[in-house]
Amino acid sequence: MDRTRNYLLIFAGNLVAAYYIFEEGTFAKPLMFATFMLLLIMTIDYMKSRNKYTLE
Template sequence: MGNIRNNVLTFIGNFVMAYFIFGEGTLVRPLNFAFCMLMLMMAVDWFKNRGDHTLN
């Protein structure tokens, strides 16, 4: 549950900062940026957790 909370908070933070950075008044670019960053973070978490499993 903590991983989901961290991803959601980071998604909101990325969206807010991208909204101020792009500054064109539309929501399309900030949403695209925040969604791509969310997918990247989830992929990195998946690859990190994949290597932690053992048969013991």
């Protein structure tokens, strides 16, 4: 549940930031940007949590 809340906050922050960056007045481009950023962050988190072993 903690990860879900963090992902939701990240998505909302990216959406607001992208809405101010893309000055077209449309909602599609910021939504697409925020979704792709969320997928990138989720993929990186998954890859980092998968490699928890050491070489010892």
